[in-house]
Amino acid sequence: MLATPADFDVLIVGAGISGIGMAAHMQMKSPNHSYAIVERRENLGGTWDLFRYPGIRSDSDMHTLGFEFEPWRHEKSIADAPAILEYLNKIVDDRDIRKHIRFGHKVISANFREDEARWHVEMELDDGSRKHMTANFLYLGSGYYDYDNPHDAGFELGAFEGEVVHPQFWPDDLDYTGKKVVVIGSGATAVTIVPSMADKAAKVTMLQRTPTWMFARSAKDGIANFLRKILPDRVAYAITRFKNIKLQDLSFKAARNKPERVKKALYKGIEKALGPGYDKATFTPPYNPWEQRLCLVPDDDLFKAMKSGKADIVTDHIEAFEKNGIRLKSGKFLEADIIVTATGLKLAIAGKIAVSVNDEPVDFSKRYYYKGCMYSDLPNLAVVFGYINASWTLRADINSDYVCRVLNEMRRRGADVVNPVMTPEIKANIVDEDIFGDYSSGYLERAKDINPKNATEYPWRLNQEYVVDKKRMMNDPVDDGILVFSKAGANARQADEQLEAAE
Structure with a gap:
């Protein structure tokens, strides 16, 4: 047993739609777990606070871009950024989430120590100083694009004087x-x-x-x-x-x-x-x-x-x-x-955080998605990458709900680590597929080399069918023979090595 517990059970990266949604789900469904949200900006809202161009609005209806647990009450269902920010701020204040948010905290690196079963997270503060936090579980709600650098279309603009x-x-x-x-x-x-x-x-x-x-x-x-x-x-x-x-x-x-x-x-x-x-x-x-x-x-x-x-x-x-x-x-x-x-965004994986396990850097392009929520052989970490053909929040909702189920199962078993283990037998029997299928958008095409792997068969894929995904995520057992639950330092690699469920 470690002498001191981690700072938090769950550290949520990003105070946008994904991060706020996870916090709300935790309070409803995993209330006995501690959490904090770290946000690099001084305001919540993510995309909806960052972009300030004229007319910025949702391109999805707010009855699906809104959360399942919080009704959208505005007259317009295609909403501008101020209305969306008002909605998010109301959720944060009504549910007392704001006290859990640390603004001005930019996550630089996250290293999972298997012997401790915890993430060591390094952050840069607004004044340039560094801060260290530990958490048992890491939830990345950091979005899907590079906040610092947009896509460079290679224009030679030097002659233009405007x-x-x-x-x-x-x-x-x-x-x-x-x-x-x-x-x-x-x-x-x-x-x-x-x-x-x-x-x-x-x-x-x-x-x-x-x-x-x-x-x-x-x-x-x-x-x-x-x-x-x-x-x-x-x-x-x-x-x-x-x-x-x-x-x-x-x-x-x-x-x-x-x-x-x-x-x-x-x-x-x-x-x-x-x-x-x-x-x-x-x-x-x-x-x-x-x-x-x-x-x-x-x-x-x-x-x-x-x-x-x-x-x-x-x-x-x-x-x-x-x-x-x-x-x-x-x-x-x-x-x-x-x-x-307006030439497009530049995708970024895991919020450009240097993620490692036991000090070994994680190459996400070599990991497979697991249920569109976790990654193969990457313990105690979950992520949100929304739907291409539907509202982002639909995936954020079902992923948050699923992670709460996983956290509760870990607590029930007395497990410190949960890991979607891809065994050699599984690897030998899956067929790879382009992660975005036949979607041809430029920003997706440009990011093929950095994105995680995708298989043709569930659960090793980022699926694009919300109705199917929701049924699976809600109804399939958490203990599916793939997720391995273990104690700190146990290094369980097979389903039959995991902890027995508590009676």
């Missing part, structure tokens, strides 16, 4: 009133920024190399708002959440099974917004719907900006950046006072 802005580092004092703006990119960020800047700017042009599939819907969910008037909040929320999960699942499967029919429906929506004379090529990607994430256009805002003449979309390649704008391969010149490089 302002260049990346959405990840939006300056508070940027004045674009009456300016000509070119937004480079065609993803969700660009589709959000263009109509939001169009009100004040002289003209906003979205310059895309490749079109993206777009669909419009109301920012308000009429059914949800009606149900809230006649039913208790929690009941109305549960019904709406169920509805939206089912609709999303059906639309995704329709796109995979009948892509031409879905294309026609998407074209029909764009034609309704822009009129029959719209340029179809501008909205026709070289891939089928849901091979990349669809871009949401709430309340037709982008299409309205285009119809008003305040915004347009140009499909072309960049030849060069010049003094007053961008020269395109076609020879066309786009005048610009401001260029916004």
Whole structure:
């Protein structure tokens, strides 16, 4: 037995959606376990506090991006960042979670000592000093992208004399009133920024190399708002959440099974917004719907900006950046006072934390996902990487719930260590699969070499079917013959070596 206990049973990294969700689940389902949240920034909210570009909003409905345990009560289901932050702050304050958060704590490294069955975590504080904490279990809610460095598209911008802005580092004092703006990119960020800047700017042009599939819907969910008037909040929320999960699942499967029919429906929506004379090529990607994430256009805002003449979309390649704008391969010149490089994110694994076991660095690209929550042969650690084809929080919810079940099982058994052990026999019988399947988004393609491995068969995969995952995570026994429970220093490597369950 160790002379002193760890500082915490569970250390949660990140005070965004994933970290706050885990804390709330622990208080409800594992209340006898101590925890702390460490957050590198001075505010909670993660993505929703970091990004400050005009119009920043969810691209998923808040009845699924919201937590299962906390109803979304706002009128708009497609919400802006301030509304999302208000929702998260309410959860933190109502549940007394804030006292567990250590702001200004950037995790640098985490080393698991098997002889102690604890993580030794090194952090850098705002003043540059270092702090050391220990925890039995580490939960990474640190997101999926590099907070310090966005994707570098390799632009040679030296000749351009205007302002260049990346959405990840939006300056508070940027004045674009009456300016000509070119937004480079065609993803969700660009589709959000263009109509939001169009009100004040002289003209906003979205310059895309490749079109993206777009669909419009109301920012308000009429059914949800009606149900809230006649039913208790929690009941109305549960019904709406169920509805939206089912609709999303059906639309995704329709796109995979009948892509031409879905294309026609998407074209029909764009034609309704822009009129029959719209340029179809501008909205026709070289891939089928849901091979990349669809871009949401709430309340037709982008299409309205285009119809008003305040915004347009140009499909072309960049030849060069010049003094007053961008020269395109076609020879066309786009005048610009401001260029916004909405060219995508750079993925980061485990929050760029130097993770090791017994001082041996962990190479995540050689580990397999286990139930989309843990990693093969990596003890006492769990992570959240949300769904590509659905809301991030859906995975955060089921992972948090599952980890609480694991923690409770460890406590029941008197175990210090839990490890998804991949035996040679298991390894010999699994077939690898691309972790993101046939999703072709640039940010996913660029990160293939650093991502963990994925197998064709559950549980060694990051699955993309929430409905299936939820049933498995809730109903399958924690003791599945793969998770090995052991004492500190025991080094159990097989299911038959683990601790017997307490009577």
